[in-house]
Amino acid sequence: MERTTPVAVSMFGATGPVSVALVLTAVSLMAHAQDKSRVLTGWGGGKPEVICPKAAAVGFGEIIVWNRDPEYLRRLVDVAAQYDIDVYASVHLNDVKTWKKRFPDVPPPLQVMSAEEDAALKQLRDDNTPGKGHYQYGGEPVRDTEVLLGDMLCFHAPEVSSFFKKEIEAALAVDGLKGIAFDFFGYRNYRCCRCPVSMRRFDAFCKQHPDLPRAEALDRFSLETLVAFNNELAAHARSVKPGVKVATHVYPVFLPEPLYGNRLDVDRCGQTAAWYFEPFWSLEKIKHYAHVISAEARKHYPHAEGAALIGIHRKPDKYGGMKTPDRIAAELRAILEGGCTKVQVCSMNAVLDDEEVAAVFKSFFGKQQATDSVPKGTVDADP
Ligand SMILES: [Zn+2]
Numbered sequence: 001m002e003r004t005t006p007v008a009v010s011m012f013g014a015t016g017p018v019s020v021a022l023v024l025t026a027v028s029l030m031a032h033a034q035d036k037s038r039v040l041t042g043w044g045g046g047k048p049e050v051i052c053p054k055a056a057a058v059g060f061g062e063i064i065v066w067n068r069d070p071e072y073l074r075r076l077v078d079v080a081a082q083y084d085i086d087v088y089a090s091v092h093l094n095d096v097k098t099w100k101k102r103f104p105d106v107p108p109p110l111q112v113m114s115a116e117e118d119a120a121l122k123q124l125r126d127d128n129t130p131g132k133g134h135y136q137y138g139g140e141p142v143r144d145t146e147v148l149l150g151d152m153l154c155f156h157a158p159e160v161s162s163f164f165k166k167e168i169e170a171a172l173a174v175d176g177l178k179g180i181a182f183d184f185f186g187y188r189n190y191r192c193c194r195c196p197v198s199m200r201r202f203d204a205f206c207k208q209h210p211d212l213p214r215a216e217a218l219d220r221f222s223l224e225t226l227v228a229f230n231n232e233l234a235a236h237a238r239s240v241k242p243g244v245k246v247a248t249h250v251y252p253v254f255l256p257e258p259l260y261g262n263r264l265d266v267d268r269c270g271q272t273a274a275w276y277f278e279p280f281w282s283l284e285k286i287k288h289y290a291h292v293i294s295a296e297a298r299k300h301y302p303h304a305e306g307a308a309l310i311g312i313h314r315k316p317d318k319y320g321g322m323k324t325p326d327r328i329a330a331e332l333r334a335i336l337e338g339g340c341t342k343v344q345v346c347s348m349n350a351v352l353d354d355e356e357v358a359a360v361f362k363s364f365f366g367k368q369q370a371t372d373s374v375p376k377g378t379v380d381a382d383p
Contacts, residue, residue, distance in 0.1 A: 037341045040365040041270070041307065042348025043090075043183075043249070048079035054352045056083035059365030063348065064088040064181040064247065068098075068167065073174040086178035088247050089171040091164050091233075093184040096151050099163060109157035111188045112195040113147060120145040131277065131320025138252030139275040139311070141190070148252055152188040155229045156198040165236050172241045179245030179267070180237045185230055186252045192222040201225070219256040223263075226254065231265040249309050249344060259292055261306070262299045268307055269297060270344040274331040276311030278321040283334045290338025307342035308335045312350045312357065325356040332364050 041062040042055060055063060063080060065073070068089050077087045099108040113121070124132055124147070134142050137149070153160045168180050187193055192202075205221040206212070212220065234246040249270035250261045261269040273289045274281055281289075290308045297306030310331055313319045323331070335343060343365075351357050 035341060038336075038365055039307075039342045040361065041247070041268070041342070041344045042351065043181075043344065043346035044348030044352075046349060048076040051349070051352060052076075052079045052083045052085060054358075055348065056085060057366075058351060058358050058362045059367055060085060060348065062086045062088065062178070062247075064090050064183075064344075066090045066092060066183070068171050070170070070174060073171065073177060077174060077176045081176065087176075088179045088181040088245070089174070089177060090181040090183045091167050091171070092182070093155060093186070094148070094150050094152050095167075095184075096153065098167065099153065102163065102166075106159075108151070109154045109160055109197065110195070111152040111154045111193040112198075113189045114194060117145060117147050117189045121147050121149070124149060130317055134278065134320075136275065136277055137319075138186075138190075139272060139277065140253050140258060141255075142279065146190070148188045152184065152186075154193050154195050154198060155185075156193060156195070156201055156225060161229065161232065164233055168233065168237050169240050172237065172244060177244075179247060180233075182230060182233065182246070182248040182266070184251060185248065186226065186250070186254055187222065188252070190253050190255045192218050223254060223257060223260060227260070227263045234265050247307075249346070259289070259296075261293070262296050262301075262304065264304070265301050267303060268305050268342065269293075270307040270309045272311070273308035273335050273338070273340065274310040276313050276323075277319055280323065280327065280331075283330055286331055286334040287338040290335040290340040294338065294340035294342075305342055306340060307344045308338070308340040309344040309346065310335065311346055313347070314350045314354055314357075325360045328357060329360045329363070332360070336364070 039061045040059050041064060042060045043064045044051070045065045045067050051063070061084070063076070063085055065076060065087065067073070068091070073087070073089055080087050096108050096110070124135055127133060127135075136142060136146060155161060171177060171180060192198070202218060202221050206214065206217050209217055209220075230248065237244050237246055245268065246266040247268040247270065248261070248264060248266050251272070253272070254260055259271055261271040271289070271293045273293060274286045293306040293308050297304050310328070312323060312328065314322060316322050332343070345351055345361070351361050
């Protein structure tokens with residue numbers, strides 16, 4: 001604003017505050033079009049030599065990968081650096097596979113659900129229709145009882161916390177990695193865990209809060225311990241490597257308080273603004289969520305930045321209806337109008353693999369719009 005005000009005044013002289021306001025609006029819209037604060041982060045993966053140039057051309061500034069193989073991370077960080085892209089390695093609470101690899105003789109401490117939730121799980125697994133009747137896969141549900149299809153580790157078990165700390169240490173041994181990203185940090189039934197360890201800790205919580213009704217106490221216990229787990233691992237990552245960044249995408253949804261992300265002591269907190277599946281969220285809801293995600297990001301931690309997640313899939317046979325490029329453009333516009341300039345997209349590969357979708361993202365996040373279509377010599381010759 002400091003730079004634009006004198007321009008507006010000198011252009012219009014003494015024509016009055018209305019004209020100045022109009023010019024300021026126009027200038028700020030132009031500035032918005034080249035907004036340097038926009039950051040596009042992609043959850044995805046693939047061969048570094050293939051994805052990095054494509055991602056850079058679209059305007060991705062960050063890639064988050066689930067693959068923590070040290071050799072892979074090393075190569076990805078090196079190749080991404082050539083394209084000015086930062087890399088985060090993700091640890092995820094559904095990573096039962098790595099647990100079994102590390103501790104083949106120790107059964108993984110898994111989250112436990114109620115009988116009703118187990119019945120809902122069976123029904124979802126047996127349903128092979130595309131989209132499974134508007135199943136939301138961990139987003140805000142539209143059916144009666146939804147749960148995640150895959151097993152989840154229970155973070156109330158101390159050994160799960162230790163496991164993730166070691167995984168974080170191993171990833172951070174890769175020099176040049178920008179940070180760690182959390183995924184699937186939540187509950188399989190979107191509310192709580194009913195395993196014996198969780199229930200013992202919950203009983204202790206109830207004794208400390210005798211005045212709380214049990215249902216309310218369970219919500220509070222579940223949220224407080226989930227937040228504490230996030231913050232403990234974030235602190236651990238920073239203690240291992242000072243200056244390292246911690247990112248997350250709040251998922252699966254925590255139904256008692258869906259937008260709890262600003263309680264997390266992370267640097268970049270992704271929260272869902274536009275979920276993947278039909279029925280697609282209204283543009284009003286997307287704009288509102290984007291506003292909350294951005295405007296309330298620093299409520300508890302001044303260094304935290306909010307990021308709006310947009311979900312995109314290109315597998316109609318599995319997930320049902322796909323968003324059209326026009327729909328995706330409208331969702332991105334709603335997110336930016338809501339005031340959120342940091343955007344996470346999952347999956348990045350769904351963007352890179354579809355030329356039209358890639359073009360939409362490039363129109364919002366591409367870095368060289370003006371020069372791309374003009375031969376270099378022309379630009380250089382032009383004073
Ligand atoms: Zn548990």
